[in-house]
Amino acid sequence: MAKHTPQTMRGQFLEAFKTAYALRNVPLPKPSAPDDILIKVDAASYCHTDYVLAQGQMPGLPKAFPHIGCHEFAGTVVSHFDSPSSKASAFKEGDRVGVPGRAFHPCGSCFECQGSKDPVGRDEKGYSIYCPHSENNGLSKHGGFAEYAVVDARQLAPIPAALSAVETAPLMCAGITIYAALKRCQLEKGDRVGIIGAGGGLGHLGLQYGVKMGYKVHGVDAADAPLRLANGLNTGARIVDARFEKAVDIVQQLGAEDGKKDRGEMGLDAVIILPETQAAFDYGMALLKSHGKCVVVSFPEDGFHISARDVVFRDISIIGSLVGSNRVLREMLNFSAEHNVRAITKSISLPRLNGLVEEYHKGEGGKLVIDMAMTD
Structure with missing residues (x-):
């Protein structure tokens, strides 16, 4: 010594x-x-x-x-x-x-x-x-x-x-967890990814990593202080207040931007779930297009309810990510x-x-x- x-x-x-x-x-x-x-x-x-x-x-x-x-x-x-x-x-x-x-x-x-x-x-x-x-x-x-x-x-x-x-x-x-979760999304540059819980410890890092990786990032939160933090980063990501913007409306907007009409073609390619609430999980799932990936990082004591229809009819992959x-x-x-x-x-x-x-x-x-x- x-x-x-x-x-x-x-x-x-x-x-x-x-x-x-x-x-x-x-x-x-x-x-x-x-x-x-x-x-x-x-x-x-x-x-x-x-x-x-x-x-x-x-x-x-x-x-x-x-x-x-x-x-x-x-x-x-x-x-x-x-x-x-x-x-x-x-x-x-x-x-x-x-x-x-x-x-x-x-x-x-x-x-x-x-x-x-x-x-x-x-x-x-x-x-x-x-x-x-x-x-x-x-x-x-x-x-x-x-x-x-x-x-x-x-x-x-x-x-x-x-x-x-x-x-x-x-x-x-926080850094390695959200970085690895983004890698598990298996995205290509220009793909869309949602960070649910964007103003938290992992989320605000995810906004930065996602944008710097070349993805189109949508950060979602539902509280004033985390939303202020996420907006204050000025990353270029779209920041969504889930209290006032419905997932279905965002999906429709993205469909219009892309000139798509079928629901399966509209939405995000992947989402990462950071909060422990069912509402956050459901919001993230609703943002996904067909064949999208839902990467779950949080582990609430009572778990999440998963719709079999999302998994079977929309071919949504639900993937866990630790570190x-x-x-x-x-x-x-x-x-x-x-x-x-x-x-x-x-x-x-x-x-x-x-x-x-x-x-x-x-x-x-x-x-x-x-x-x-x-x-x-």
Whole structure:
């Protein structure tokens, strides 16, 4: 361990479900396996999943209390295990890295790790972000709401010079999730895609990615603050207020633009569902033309009701999307740097994490980030 590294750190701990975070001083964690790397956390982003976990809505998680949350963070490499693997050795002390929560210590031998048929950027054999036996920073093991964290070198991505830690942290879950969902739409340039929930953490990034990928993007939301955020991005996407514009009217307008008369030819080629409401799901499905794709990212506790008629008579494909592989993660970061895709963020210091949670419940869109450089 580097000589300047302290022996203790501050961390924000959940000590029970449905309670506030508690700031505690604890010993520094240490790398315990060849792929382990100790990083100094520079920024940690708050995700909806952090709220779900804290409410006790993820069965079996966390494995124990007290628990440090956050599965989307960024930091700087501090030290390695005594005998590091080749993957770990590739990251040098001082390197800036992005950390998604998934796939800490995957088994390397299961169906997923040996090369499953994930169509969006499988990783090399022996590692998979879908490994059912792996740990997950911020969920099953400690995450980024602390000054230091132990991470797996295989899950990391180098941060491009154009991106700061605060800009990178939200991309480690929100960014990679919406980027991978867009790839699952399998669109061509000029195709139309709808982002349902366009003003939220994932949605406002999706607007930017979709436009920069060359798609005709329709962003849909139904609340004032997220709509203001989506409109304020000035991406060129069409922003729709679902409270006042019916899906059927939008479809008719698009049909008129294209000179189409048959319902099956009119509408969007794909939609991505981000909110957890049935109304949002139904609105997205109603926007699709025949043979379109509905990519579902949200997972409400009671699920969604799906019309068999949409699936059978309109040939709508309903596809789930969780996150992207490490290869796609690196692609997404480089794309973000090159095309100036950035999350709209509000930052706060680590001791004020509970205040950040209060901000989250206001539902004003964008992303909320702990910036470790901020003073108390």
